[in-house]
Amino acid sequence: MIYKSPNGSKISCKGWQQEGLLRLLLNCLDPDIAKSPQDLVAYGGSGKVARNLAALNAIVEALKTIENDETLVIQSGKPIGVFRTHDFAPRVMMAGALLVPKWANWDYFQELENNGLTAYGQSTAGSWAYIGTQGILQGTWETFSQVAKRHFNGTLKGKLVLTSGLGEMGSAQPIAITANGGVVIIADVNRNIIKRRLISSVIDIKAESVEEACEIAKDYIKKEEPISIGILGNAADVYEYFVEHNITPDIVTDQTPAHDLKSYVPSGLFTEQAKQLRKKAPQTYEQMVKDTIRRHVTAMIELKKRGSIVFDYGNNLRGQGYKAGIKDAFCFPGFAAEYMRPLFCEGRGPFRWVALSGNPEDIYKTDEIILSLFKQDKRLEEWIDFVQRRFTFHGLPARVCWMNYRERATFGNIINDMVRQGELSAPVAITRDHMDAAAVASPYRETENMKDGSDAIADWPMLNVLLNCSSGASLVGIYHGGGVGIGYSIHSGMTVIADGTEEAKQRLSMVLKADPALGVIRYADAGYEEAEDIIKTTTFPAKTFL
Amino acid sequence: MENNFFREYARRGFLRDLLYNNITSVKEIWELQKKLNIDIQPNTVMAVTVDNYHSQTRNKSEIQRQNLRLAVLKCIEEASAKFDAMAINMEEDLYAVLFYMESSEIEPVEKAVSIGKYLQEYVETKTGVSVTVGIGRRYKDILDLHLSYKDALLACHHKFFIGKSQVIHIENIVPFSEGLELFSIEVESQLSVKILSCDKEGAFQILDELLEDIIEHKFVNPIIMKARLIEIITTIVKVGLEAGAEQEKLGILSGRFVQEVLRSDTILDLRNQMREVISGVIEEISQGRRHMNLQVFEEAIEYINDNFDKDITLEDVSGYVHISPYHFSHELKKFTGMNFIEYLTKTRIKEAKKLLLTTDLSIGEISNQVGYDDPSYFGRVFKSMEGMPPSKFKVSKKIHM
Structure with missing residues (x-):
């Protein structure tokens, strides 16, 4: 069975709220978007859109039949009932992968999942808001743009970034770094991946040795021109080369699969050999991995001491380093706490919208609005220009932009008007990633090292989903384990369908304010002055008790 | 009317730019498509090559060649229209067909091959010209479409071993080996001996064994194989010169055949070209020998006259x-x-x-x-x-x- 979202302006449901959600659901399984549509997996290892095929069919059927005053309730990807609610209530309400904290670990979760009692929805797979790799690209672009802003006057021109890992997530790095004007040397142990990335222009050039890579980099740094240089090699070896040869990059990070030690390739082996050794001698392999991780982290710490900006890119490298015996593995920060937090403080987060028409022109028209509405925002302009050049739409055309709470509400309202006036060829779904200010509690990533120590407080995503529900979101959901795995995060999703109606206008106006504003409150509550300032100095959409 | 005329030229330029990867922005591509009334989103490319074009047209006038090219293009365009594809000519003997393959296609390779077969049979039936179709992978990003074209060209090169009049999908081919251990030095010296003794059949036999060995054991990249054969031509020519063949004639002969070898479409073609070189050199050697006999004879006569x-x-x-x-x-x-x-x-x-x-x-x-x-x-x-x-x-x- 092949799934694809319907498009155009004709609907098969009883209203655009339901139709929009149905299209998003099926779009998550589009063969050009989903990782493994036959298993209902959209992305991220095993992030599913529904528990199983029967559940998926039942959900599709229910969406087609529910009335405009009914709500479909879904428990970990399985529909459990349709309730009479009211027009303004969400059409779909979900909870996914939640476990009572004492039992919240992978082993137990997998047992339950194998017994068909639950399903892992990652983040946006479970809430039907996955749109493909544009989200990853935008997140990475935003990170490096923040690094540039914080340390290098807003540009990476003439700066050298040393990183590694050219997998699905990691391959966004060279694109994002060069888009920010920088020079990057990126290592990977897989010869074929390097070849593939070269063909598809993810990296600009392949160097035959670290030495050659450094020579090329030097040249481009001098010219202040961007270039991405790929090298075949192990991260630990390459980083040590920099230490030994006294070359201190401006920025050092990595995206090797350190979170999964079975995929991390130890020094001295290439991908194929690693695979064999893992099978033949798992204990030797494990020891080799530990040794390599130790060298990898030690080199990064040394480069930090020498002046590089060093950060962990969310793959738990520091955690593994610590386990392998590096006491000060956590001496360099994680990217989310370091670079995303200031954005969260102002209620800025990964906002996205999807043209339900299937017509790219609708997205290009909304791009125009962004460019004229926020023309003082140079970064936004650069992002739109960049993504328009590099990104081909798959499935339903969509756009990702990091926007703050005011921008989201204003923009949502304009989109709804455009739909009403027929400027867009069909309604638009407005949604976001779960990695948003109030939407996630994740002590190893987004909420790591909070000022007040509230890293593990999960009330916020819970409140977030309740608030979005009463504010009129079309879909609300609360989930567990996205990004960092079971036991480590609680997060919420939401979607509103802008169908041009007065009702949608009200939904949008309330949800798009409340959703990010709660995030600002969360950070103000934790003692972040930037967030407090925003509450005090702007016409903040909520009364607060701070 | 005039607009249509210009639009057609612009359309061809646009499609070529897509295949040569000359456009850098997705949005620009989308806008150009709109302006040029192109409503399909091509994600797969076929390359169509006229088999043995150079040897077929060697003795034809430029007008004759042009007629052939245009007739083939017209047929490819007609056939392409049947499956919403767009066709353009890329080189003298090469055409590209851009089309859309559904991501939901369950057997995409079989589907693409069946389209390719339809196109190939259509062209061959209508024009009587033998063509080979190479088909590239489906690339979901429009900026990667040039990769599909490269795939298609590579697939076409495989007709070298498979033979002409084929439909070859990139997914169905065994990649060429890049090995250089192609023919041993002994083969070269054996061949030289046969040529020195003007043993044409013996030389042919060595050549045939050599080519059969390649077909059977290794799919060598044709260009590497051709390069090595050109080396062998050089050796043969040297042997010819040493055996007294006329330098100028051998020069012309080797120049011509180096070109022919490079242009050889299939291994059969290549075999024929190599046979001709061998025959040519042997012919030159024996002519040279006849010439030399007369000289010897004259010397003998002179000796008799003096003594x-x-x-x-x-x-x-x-x-x-x-x-x-x-x-x-x-x-x-x-x-x-x-x-x-x-x-x-x-x-x-x-x-x-x-x-x-x-x-x-x-x-x-x-x-x-x-x-x-x-x-x-x-x-x-x-x-x-x-x-x-x-x-x-x-x-x-x-x-x-």
Whole structure:
């Protein structure tokens, strides 16, 4: 069975709220978007859109039949009932992968999942808001743009970034770094991946040795021109080369699969050999991995001491380093706490919208609005220009932009008007990633090292989903384990369908304010002055008790 | 009308730019598509090549070639229209067809091949021109469409082994090996020996064994194989030069065949070209040899002319020109119709006649001067050749004079 979202302006449901959600659901399984549509997996290892095929069919059927005053309730990807609610209530309400904290670990979760009692929805797979790799690209672009802003006057021109890992997530790095004007040397142990990335222009050039890579980099740094240089090699070896040869990059990070030690390739082996050794001698392999991780982290710490900006890119490298015996593995920060937090403080987060028409022109028209509405925002302009050049739409055309709470509400309202006036060829779904200010509690990533120590407080995503529900979101959901795995995060999703109606206008106006504003409150509550300032100095959409 | 005309030119330019990866922005592509009324989103490319174009058109006028190219293009366009594809000509003998493959296609390779077969049969039936179709992978990003074109070209190159008039999908081919251990040095020296001895059939046999070995054991990249064969041509030509073939002729021959080898479409084609080179070189060598025989012969004659007054033998002469007595005798008979003794006698008598008429030397002296020790023997030989004894010859000729 092949799934694809319907498009155009004709609907098969009883209203655009339901139709929009149905299209998003099926779009998550589009063969050009989903990782493994036959298993209902959209992305991220095993992030599913529904528990199983029967559940998926039942959900599709229910969406087609529910009335405009009914709500479909879904428990970990399985529909459990349709309730009479009211027009303004969400059409779909979900909870996914939640476990009572004492039992919240992978082993137990997998047992339950194998017994068909639950399903892992990652983040946006479970809430039907996955749109493909544009989200990853935008997140990475935003990170490096923040690094540039914080340390290098807003540009990476003439700066050298040393990183590694050219997998699905990691391959966004060279694109994002060069888009920010920088020079990057990126290592990977897989010869074929390097070849593939070269063909598809993810990296600009392949160097035959670290030495050659450094020579090329030097040249481009001098010219202040961007270039991405790929090298075949192990991260630990390459980083040590920099230490030994006294070359201190401006920025050092990595995206090797350190979170999964079975995929991390130890020094001295290439991908194929690693695979064999893992099978033949798992204990030797494990020891080799530990040794390599130790060298990898030690080199990064040394480069930090020498002046590089060093950060962990969310793959738990520091955690593994610590386990392998590096006491000060956590001496360099994680990217989310370091670079995303200031954005969260102002209620800025990964906002996205999807043209339900299937017509790219609708997205290009909304791009125009962004460019004229926020023309003082140079970064936004650069992002739109960049993504328009590099990104081909798959499935339903969509756009990702990091926007703050005011921008989201204003923009949502304009989109709804455009739909009403027929400027867009069909309604638009407005949604976001779960990695948003109030939407996630994740002590190893987004909420790591909070000022007040509230890293593990999960009330916020819970409140977030309740608030979005009463504010009129079309879909609300609360989930567990996205990004960092079971036991480590609680997060919420939401979607509103802008169908041009007065009702949608009200939904949008309330949800798009409340959703990010709660995030600002969360950070103000934790003692972040930037967030407090925003509450005090702007016409903040909520009364607060701070 | 005029707009349509210009739009068609713009459309072709746009499609070529897509395939050459000259457009850098997705949005720009989308806007151009809109302006050019292109409503399909191509994600797969087929390359169509005319089989043996160069050898087929070598002796045709440019107008004839043009007609052929346009007829093929027209057919490809007609067939493409049936499955919403767009066709353009890329090079003299190469066309590209851009089309859309559904991501939901369950057997995408089979589907693409069936489209390719339809197109190929359509062109071949309508024009009678044999074509090969190469099909690239489906690339979901429009900026990667040029990769599908590259795939398609690579697939086409595989007709080298598979043969012409094929539909080849990139997913169905075994990648060419890049190995250089192609032919051993021994093969080269064996071939040289066969050529030196002008053994055409033997040389062909070595060539055939060589090519069969390649087909059976390794799918060598044709370009590497051609490069190596060109090296072999160089060796063969060198052998030819050393064996005395004419330098200029060999130069022309090797120049022409290096080009032909490079253009060879299939391994069969290549085999034929190599056979022609071998034949050509062998022909030059044997012609050179014939030429050389004449020279040798002249030297021998000169030696006889200079030494007929001495007691020379067949062995003396053949030894002088380093040829076996038997072979020399054989060649002498072929050129003059006489054997050695007959020729030597003829030469001696001719000289004797001259002396009889122009000098007052005695018969005995003349006999001695033309190489006969015994004057009476000389008299007998003279009489048998001229019908009269030398003394009578002298008197009668002198009276006439």
